[in-house]
Each structure stands twice: as C-alpha cells, then as structure tokens.
Amino acid sequence: MVGSLIEFWxxxxxxxxxxxxxxxxxxxxxxxxxxxxxALAAYAPAAALGVGFLSPVLWPGMRHVYTESLLFMLxxxxxxxxxxxxxxxxxxxxxxxxxxxxxRLSASSWDFDxxxxxxxxxxxxxxxxxxxxxxxxxxxxxxxxxxPLDRLPPDxxxxxxxxxxxxxxxxxxxxxLWCQGTVVLIRPVFTWVHSxxxxxxxxxxxxxxxxxVIAAAGVAAARVxxxxxxxxxxxxxxxxxxxxxxxxxxxxxxxxxxxxPIAARIALATALVPLLLAGTYTGxxxxxxxxxxxxxxxxxxAGLIGRMPAAWSRLALKIPALVRVMGAxxxxxxxxxxxxxxxxxxxxFRPVMLGALLTLATFYALFPQRRDxx
Amino acid sequence: MTGWSAALGGIVLVVAVVAxxxxxxxxxxxxxxxxxxxxxxxxxxxxGAGALAATAxxxxxxxxCEAERAWAFRCKSWVDTCKAQLKYYGDQLEALKQxxxxxxxxxxxxxxxxxxxxxEAAVEALFEKLGELVTMLVAPEIxxxxxxxxxxxxxxxxxxxxxYVRFFQEISSYFQLMSGxxxxxxxxxxxxxxxxxxxxxxxxxxxxxxxxxxxxxxxKMDEVRVDLKKWQEELDKAEAxxxxxxxGHAAAA
Numbered sequence: 001m002v003g004s005l006i007e008f009w010x011x012x013x014x015x016x017x018x019x020x021x022x023x024x025x026x027x028x029x030x031x032x033x034x035x036x037x038x039a040l041a042a043y044a045p046a047a048a049l050g051v052g053f054l055s056p057v058l059w060p061g062m063r064h065v066y067t068e069s070l071l072f073m074l075x076x077x078x079x080x081x082x083x084x085x086x087x088x089x090x091x092x093x094x095x096x097x098x099x100x101x102x103x104r105l106s107a108s109s110w111d112f113d114x115x116x117x118x119x120x121x122x123x124x125x126x127x128x129x130x131x132x133x134x135x136x137x138x139x140x141x142x143x144x145x146x147x148p149l150d151r152l153p154p155d156x157x158x159x160x161x162x163x164x165x166x167x168x169x170x171x172x173x174x175x176x177l178w179c180q181g182t183v184v185l186i187r188p189v190f191t192w193v194h195s196x197x198x199x200x201x202x203x204x205x206x207x208x209x210x211x212x213v214i215a216a217a218g219v220a221a222a223r224v225x226x227x228x229x230x231x232x233x234x235x236x237x238x239x240x241x242x243x244x245x246x247x248x249x250x251x252x253x254x255x256x257x258x259x260x261p262i263a264a265r266i267a268l269a270t271a272l273v274p275l276l277l278a279g280t281y282t283g284x285x286x287x288x289x290x291x292x293x294x295x296x297x298x299x300x301x302a303g304l305i306g307r308m309p310a311a312w313s314r315l316a317l318k319i320p321a322l323v324r325v326m327g328a329x330x331x332x333x334x335x336x337x338x339x340x341x342x343x344x345x346x347x348x349f350r351p352v353m354l355g356a357l358l359t360l361a362t363f364y365a366l367f368p369q370r371r372d373x374x
Numbered sequence: 375m376t377g378w379s380a381a382l383g384g385i386v387l388v389v390a391v392v393a394x395x396x397x398x399x400x401x402x403x404x405x406x407x408x409x410x411x412x413x414x415x416x417x418x419x420x421x422g423a424g425a426l427a428a429t430a431x432x433x434x435x436x437x438x439c440e441a442e443r444a445w446a447f448r449c450k451s452w453v454d455t456c457k458a459q460l461k462y463y464g465d466q467l468e469a470l471k472q473x474x475x476x477x478x479x480x481x482x483x484x485x486x487x488x489x490x491x492x493x494e495a496a497v498e499a500l501f502e503k504l505g506e507l508v509t510m511l512v513a514p515e516i517x518x519x520x521x522x523x524x525x526x527x528x529x530x531x532x533x534x535x536x537x538y539v540r541f542f543q544e545i546s547s548y549f550q551l552m553s554g555x556x557x558x559x560x561x562x563x564x565x566x567x568x569x570x571x572x573x574x575x576x577x578x579x580x581x582x583x584x585x586x587x588x589x590x591x592x593x594k595m596d597e598v599r600v601d602l603k604k605w606q607e608e609l610d611k612a613e614a615x616x617x618x619x620x621x622g623h624a625a626a627a
Binding site for chain 2: 135180244329367
C-alpha cells in the first residue's frame with residue numbers, strides 16, 4: 001500500500017503532468033526525497049488534500065479566505081517547500097473545498113451577478129495561493145541553481161551550505177513579495193461582494209507576514225541540508241534514483257504553454273494580469289489601462305512590436321535571477337513611492353495600481369528572452 | 375489564426391465581459407492611508423503586487439530551454455550526489471584498512487604459537503584446519519587485493535577507499551569459507567584452555583567483523599558506481615539535448 005502510494009505520487013502523477021506541464025510534473029515529483037520516511041512520502045500529499053479540502057469550513061478562524069489564518073499559510077509554506085506534492089494537494093484541496101462547500105452565498109442569493117462576484121474574487125485568491133504553494137518553491141529552486149558556485153572552495157559541504165543559503169534567500173524573498181502584494185491583491189474577495197476587507201484577513205499577511213518569510217527561508221535551507229546530507233547519502237539513494245528514472249522513462253515532457261501560439265499566450269496574460277491586479281483599481285479605466293499595458297509589454301517581449309536591445313539582454317541575463325528579482329522589486333518600490341508620496345492624490349488606489357504596473361514593466365525589462373541575444 | 379488562438383481569444387473576451395463590470399464596482403479603503411501606515415509601506419505593497427502580476431504573466435521565464443536546463447541540472451546534481459556518496463563510504467572504508475592490517479599482522483604473529491599449542495594437544499585434524507586458516511590469510515588472492523588497483527578509467531576518479539573494496543571482499547569471502555574451521559578451533563581452544571589459540575581466535579573474530587563491515591561498504595560502493603555510470607550517461611544525453619534546444623532557438627531567432 002505504502003509502496004503503491006509512493007509510486008503514485010512520485011512516478012505516475014508526475015508522468016501524467018509531464019505530458020502537458022513539465023513544471024507541474026517537477027512540483028509533483030519534488031516530494032520523492034521524503035521516501036526516506038515511507039509513510040510521510042505515501043500519506044502526506046493525501047493528508048494535504050484532505051486538510052485543504054476541509055479548511056474552508058473547519059479551519060479555526062478561517063471564515064472568508066485563507067489569509068485569515070496565519071497558521072494555515074504557515075502550513076502551506078512549510079508543506080510546499082518541504083515537499084512539492086504537499087503544496088499542490090493543499091492548493092487543490094482548498095480550491096475544491098472552497099468551490100464545493102465553502103461558498104458564502106446562501107441558496108436564496110444564487111443569482112448570476114452574485115456568483116460572478118464571489119467566484120471572481122475567489123479566483124484571484126486561488127491564483128495567489130497557487131503562487132505561494134506551487135510557484136514560489138519552483139522559481140526559488142531555479143534561481144538558486146542559476147547562481148554559479150565555481151568560485152567557492154571545491155569542498156562539497158561549503159558549496160552545499162551556499163546552495164542551502166541561496167535557496168533559503170530565494171524562498172524568503174519571494175514569500176516576502178507575496179506577503180506585500182497579497183495585502184492589496186486579496187481585496188476583491190471582499191470588495192466584489194460589496195464588503196470591506198477585514199482586519200482579520202489582512203493583518204496576518206501585513207503584520208505577521210514576517211513569520212511566513214522566516215519559515216520559508218528556514219525550511220528551504222533545512223530541506224536542502226537534510227536532503228543532501230542525510231537522505232542522498234543514505235541507503236535510500238537507490239530508491240530515489242529508481243523513482244526519478246521511472247518518472248522519466250517515457251521521456252514525454254511537453255509544455256502546453258510552449259506549444260500555445262504566441263498571440264494566445266499574450267491574450268492569456270492580458271486576461272490574467274488585469275484580473276489579478278483588480279484589488280488596486282478605482283474604476284473601469286484602471287482595468288483598461290492595465291490590460292492595454294500588459295498586452296503591449298507581452299507583445300514587446302515576444303518580439304511582435306520591437307524587441308529588447310541585444311546588449312541590454314546580454315547584460316541582464318548575466319545577472320543572476322535572484323538579484324534581478326530583488327532589483328525589480330526595489331526599483332518598483334522606489335517608483336511607487338514617488339507616485340504615492342508626491343505626484344498623485346492619496347484618496348484613491350490609483351498610485352498603487354500605477355506602482356504595480358511600473359514594477360511589472362521593470363520585471364519585463366529585467367527578464368528578457370534569451371532569444372533576444374541573437 | 376489557429377484554433378488555439380481563436381479559443382483563447384474567446385476566453386479573453388469572456389473574462390473581459392464577465393470580470394470588467396465587476397472590477398468597476400470594486401470598492402476600496404477610501405484612501406491609501408486607511409490601508410497602510412506610510413507611503414513606503416503602500417509602495418512596497420504596490421511593488422509586491424507588480425511582482426506577483428509579473429509571476430502570473432510568466433515574465434520571469436527568460437529561458438526557452440528551461441525544461442532541458444532543469445533536467446541537465448538534476449542529472450548533474452545526481453552525479454554529484456553519487457560522487458559524494460562514494461566519498462562518504464570510501465572514507466569509512468579507508469578508516470577500516472589500518473585496523474585490518476594490524477589485525478592480520480597480529481594473527482600472523484600469534485599463528486605459530488597457536489599451532490604449537492594445538493599440536494601439543496595432538497589433534498591432527500584441527501592442526502590442519504588451523505594451518506589452512508593461516509595459509510588462507512596470506513593467500514595470493516588477498517595479498518594481491520591489498521595492492522592499489524588502477525582506477526584511471528573509473529568514472530569515480532580518485533575516490534578514497536575505492537582501492538580497498540576488493541581487499542575487504544576477499545577477506546569476507548575467506549571468512550565465509552573458513553567459518554567452520556574457526557568455530558572448531560575456538561571450541562577446542564576453550565575446552566583445552568589454549569591461551570594463544572584463544573587470542574588468535576579472538577583476533578580472527580575481530581578481523582571477521584571488520585571484514586564484514588568493509589565488505590558491506592564495498593558492496594554499497596559498487597552499487598553507487600553503477601548508479602554513477604548511469605547518471606553520467608543521462609547527464610551526457612541531457613547536455614546534448616540542451617545544446618540542441620539552444621541551437622534550435624538561436625536559429626529560430
């Protein structure tokens with residue numbers, strides 16, 4: 001039973017995901033290292049699915065959205081960084097649970113308008129949770145491995161410590177960005193149903209979010225050390241190698257995103273970004289501005305309307321992604337500060353929206369495509 | 375326009391039709407100051423929101439060959455792991471070599487006196503067994519295995535302890551063969567209180583334990599070497615695929 005479950009989480013499910021989203025496949029296969037503790041590897045993802053499913057109705061203090069519970073977010077952060085499938089299953093369980101049993105709508109209020117408002121707000125909260133539970137660990141892993149450690153002494157333990165520190169910094173930084181952004185982006189969960197964001201929903205992210213950052217950094221560093229010092233040097237290595245090899249056996253890794261035509265990719269981003277930034281809007285025009293800007297940035301990045309100068313692309317790509325993320329955030333913060341502090345009136349969210357948009361543009365500028373080098 | 379573009383364009387239209395009216399009715403705090411204590415805090419939130427939007431839009435993906443690069447990295451990581459594991463076991467094996475040599479030397483030292491004691495007890499068959507034990511201990515197979523094996527072509531390279539794998543495996547096989555003889559000598563020495571023979575047996579038992587541990591480590595190293603070879607092959611393939619991907623995208627650009 002335990003063996004079959006480990007096979008399912010670490011081989012069969014990732015192989016299925018590899019056929020259309022290798023990144024999701026990587027996230028699902030990320031828990032294989034816990035095979036050192038077979039029961040954990042077998043049951044933790046299933047338990048995470050159950051916890052996620054029941055949390056909208058049973059989790060103490062969670063009434064409208066997961067940001068009301070610091071403990072739940074800690075579970076997500078620790079679970080997702082510790083084991084990819086746990087993060088994916090917590091997210092899946094939460095989404096299913098929220099859609100099936102966690103609706104705030106009463107039977108009498110099931111009108112189309114109310115449904116759209118509630119589900120629209122929840123969709124944004126799901127995207128934000130997906131970033132925390134799935135995207136952050138993957139992006140942090142990628143950023144950590146992009147930084148060359150060649151200049152360090154060849155001692156593997158020193159390099160391992162450096163890698164652990166980089167992964168910890170990456171997870172901590174991205175979780176910090178998540179906390180900062182979620183304060184404003186989670187608002188439509190309330191505002192779209194004619195309510196106001198509650199202190200209980202914002203405070204755990206805004207005030208005590210540093211605990212999430214510390215947990216993310218600590219768990220990430222600890223995981224790298226435990227995985228490399230204990231698991232990969234122990235007798236379980238052969239099992240790990242076997243799981244990894246069987247997962248890759250058919251070699252079917254095809255990104256649906258990469259196969260999607262470029263125009264459709266831009267269209268999808270144009271739909272998603274304005275939706276995600278809805279918490280910063282004051283009115284219609286803001287959504288239109290963000291949609292137009294996102295479409296233009298996407299087309300520019302894709303090379304449809306001009307392209308990034310090759311010299312700039314070359315320079316930007318020489319800088320490790322971790323440093324570029326920090327740089328984009330700092331530049332975005334400075335620009336937003338200028339907007340909020342002096343240029344625009346402070347009686348609307350528009351300067352926040354413009355600050356977010358400028359940060360988005362900064363990210364696009366600092367992350368050119370490698371093909372721009374040609 | 376392909377079918378995909380048409381379908382996704384339709385999704386965009388639906389999202390726009392459904393979502394944008396809802397956006398227009400969005401409320402807010404009334405002022406930024408209601409939500410954040412300082413402009414800097416609001417600016418951090420704005421920048422954070424922009425960063426999350428960039429993540430959702432996939433702007434951090436600057437690599438067309440990300441999947442190939444990630445797989446090559448993982449293969450490299452496995453190769454490094456296998457090498458680190460070989461070193462880990464090799465260090466332990468190396469640490470066993472000196473005590474093993476000392477025990478063999480002590481056993482050889484004790485052997486003549488032990489043989490004399492047994493001979494005095496006039497048990498011909500046992501005398502022969504003891505003789506075999508000592509002979510086997512200095513047998514050419516073991517002596518040869520003690521020599522450093524040339525590892526120039528081994529993918530593990532200069533992993534410490536590798537050269538002792540065969541030595542401990544030979545010793546271990548020897549004890550499997552000689553187990554009955556050693557038990558017989560031990561029993562006889564105990565029954566007749568032959569002190570040197572008892573010390574000889576104790577030394578051999580100690581050497582037996584050491585050999586079992588060394589052989590176990592050696593077997594593990596053999597398994598890891600097989601894995602290392604396979605991962606090295608996988609890494610070569612992954613690096614070739616990455617190069618092909620990069621060349622393909624460079625040509626397309």
